[in-house]
Amino acid sequence: KITSEEDISSEGPKEVTKSTTEKQKELILNVESPNAKFEAASSVINVKYQKGRGRFVVAAEDIPVGTTLVMEKPIAWALHPERYGTHCQECLGRIKAVIPCKTCCGVSFCSINCRDIALSSY
Numbered sequence: 060k061i062t063s064e065e066d067i068s069s070e071g072p073k074e075v076t077k078s079t080t081e082k083q084k085e086l087i088l089n090v091e092s093p094n095a096k097f098e099a100a101s102s103v104i105n106v107k108y109q110k111g112r113g114r115f116v117v118a119a120e121d122i123p124v125g126t127t128l129v130m131e132k133p134i135a136w137a138l139h140p141e142r143y144g145t146h147c148q149e150c151l152g153r154i155k156a157v158i159p160c161k162t163c164c165g166v167s168f169c170s171i172n173c174r175d176i177a178l179s180s181y
Contacts, residue, residue, distance in 0.1 A: 099131035
């Protein structure tokens with residue numbers, strides 16, 4: 060028996076486990092203590108300005124190797140046409156199992172979550 064997507068969703072949410080790579084990305088790409096002025100930046104850096112030099116960043120304290128200093132989502136991004144079908148249109152990650160778009164035939168996603176985020180935003 061083939062179950063439709065509506066039948067699956069009516070059963071309630073299913074727990075999706077994250078891969079080791081996804082867990083590592085979350086740990087690495089996380090600003091532990093946000094800067095008071097710049098939410099996406101770490102508190103271990105200060106943004107300064109000097110006439111003739113412009114805006115620049117200096118360390119407010121010793122920064123351990125591997126510390127994420129700034130993390131923000133891009134305003135816009137685009138997937139190169141050569142990557143259509145192999146990479147997700149929402150997160151740009153490699154597709155392991157294709158999740159098709161509900162409204163067109165030229166877009167692929169890596170997960171139902173990515174598809175739903177994309178459909179709700181554009």
